[in-house]
Structure formats: structure tokens, C-alpha cells
């Protein structure tokens with residue numbers, strides 16, 4: 001449905017997109033996950049032909065995307081990072097205005113606007129002007145304006161940044177529902193938990209490139225880490241750390257600020273083996289956690305740096 005081939009975008013000397021390749025199928029909730037500055041917004045802007053790029057090709061619905069590809073653009077709903085609504089219009093009027101750019105028939109539009117209001121949970125606020133809304137509600141309005149016309153493809157750029165947890169959940173549930181109702185979604189975020197929660201497929205971006213892509217299970221199976229054991233408040237000697245490193249299935253041990261982090265391959269009994277070692281060697285410890293791999297582990301193993309801010 002969408003194909004991005006060898007996209008290169010430079011801002012002066014800075015290479016924001018470095019031969020980016022992506023392919024997104026109809027029906028997906030496709031996540032673009034990457035730290036701030038990795039090129040997500042630039043990728044979206046180039047994809048939509050809002051920004052000129054230096055090299056590459058973007059194909060949407062089987063046709064090459066150009067600045068004047070209005071037929072393609074009509075079928076796309078866009079929710080960008082900056083909230084773009086009219087201060088002098090009410091919540092309802094704003095949604096009606098944006099929906100009206102695509103849907104001229106009044107009765108049909110009324111139904112779509114009402115559905116969009118319900119969708120983002122703004123029923124109580126339809127007569128208010130945007131200035132009176134909290135940050136979370138304003139973002140929900142921004143989303144309603146972008147999706148009311150029921151586009152075939154919806155592109156959302158970090159819609160949950162600086163949003164309260166209630167609005168955040170509402171937004172995430174809303175995205176899943178839009179997808180169930182037939183829209184393909186492209187969703188950018190630097191929050192790996194969100195991307196894990198809603199995306200059917202994910203591309204991890206770093207320095208303007210897609211460094212890995214697949215379902216979350218596929219991405220996690222690409223890495224060595226099968227389990228991370230974290231043990232708090234340990235007073236442990238260098239020699240003991242070396243011995244833990246020698247335990248079966250352990251491949252990385254870090255000890256920092258009295259927290260021992262042991263990365264293991266996906267074998268069974270890792271936790272008990274490590275705890276047995278600590279007990280046998282009279283090392284006292286506090287809280288213990290065992291975690292399955294996260295997308296942060298995928299990012300960490302591929303790039304050597306953390307995805308978390």
C-alpha cells in the first residue's frame with residue numbers, strides 16, 4: 001500500500017534520512033519507533049510530499065506520491081505533532097470544517113462529525129473553543145479533525161506526547177478501533193510501550209535509517225537477550241561478578257549503583273540459577289525482577305545505546 005524506497009533527505013550537512021526503505025501493507029497499524037531526532041517526522045513529511053527530498057521514491061496506493069497528488073491526499077488523514085485548529089471555531093465547528101474539506105454532503109458530514117466527537121470522547125466539550133481545552137483534550141480534537149472523514153490511511157506523528165494518561169489511553173484505544181473499522185495506520189512514537197501495545201508491525205529508526213523491522217515478536221527474536229534479571233541492593237565483589245558472567249546462558253553482567261543487571265539468552269531457570277549463586281556465596285540482596293525482552297533491548301543490542309529518553 002505504501003512503499004518508500006531509498007529516501008534521502010538532507011538539511012544542509014545533516015543527513016536526516018539516509019536511504020530509508022519501508023513497506024506498509026493495507027490493514028496494518030505500522031509503528032515507526034525511534035528516539036528524538038531519528039528522522040520520524042522528516043520521514044512522514046517526505047512521505048506526504050510536504051517536504052522536498054534529495055533522493056528516493058514514495059508510492060502510495062500504487063501511485064507515485066507528488067506534491068499535487070490530490071487524489072491520494074484525499075484518502076489520507078493526518079495528525080501532526082503541532083495541534084492545528086482554529087481558535088475562533090468551537091470544537092464541533094473545527095471538526096466540521098476539516099471534515100468538510102473532503103465530505104460536501106451535509107447529512108453525511110453531520111453523522112461523521114458526531115462519530116468523530118464520540119470517538120475521541122469530546123461530547124461534553126463540543127461548544128467550547130480550543131483555548132479552554134486542556135492539552136490532552138486539545139490533542140483529541142486534533143485527532144478528530146484528522147480522522148473524521150474516515151480516510152483509508154491515517155498518519156499520526158507522536159499524538160500522545162505531553163498527554164495525560166486518561167487521554168493517552170483513549171487515543172490508543174481509538175487508534176485500534178479506527179484500524180478495526182478499516183483504516184491503515186502509520187504511527188510514530190518514541191514510547192516503546194505504546195508501539196508494543198498497538199502496532200502490528202514496527203520499524204525501528206535510528207539516524208534516518210530503519211535498522212530493524214517486523215512484528216514485536218520477530219524483533220525480539222532477532223536479539224540475544226531472552227531474559228533480563230535485575231537484582232537490587234547487592235553488595236558484590238568483582239570476582240563474584242566474573243563468576244556470575246560464567247553461569248550458563250549469561251552473556252552480559254552490569255553492576256551499577258548497587259543494582260546487578262544480568263542478561264541471559266532465552267533459556268529456562270536463569271533466575272533461580274543466579275539467586276542460588278548469590279545465596280551460596282552469602283551475597284545479600286533486596287528486590288528481584290525478571291523481564292522478558294523489550295523493544296528497548298532490541299534497540300540497545302543493535303545500536304549500543306538506550307532508546308529511553
Ligand SMILES: Nc1ncnc2c1ncn2[C@@H]1O[C@H](COP(=O)(O)OP(=O)(O)OP(=O)(O)O)[C@@H](O)[C@H]1O
Nearest residue numbers: 011014016034035036037038039040041042043190
Ligand atoms: N527544518 C530543519 N532544519 C534543520 N534540521 C532539521 C530540521 N528538521 C529536522 N531537523 C533535524 O533532522 C533530524 C531528524 O529530525 P526529525 O524531527 O525528523 O526527528 P524525529 O525522529 O521526528 O524527532 P522528534 O520526535 O524530536 O520530532 C534531527 O537531527 C533534527 O534536528
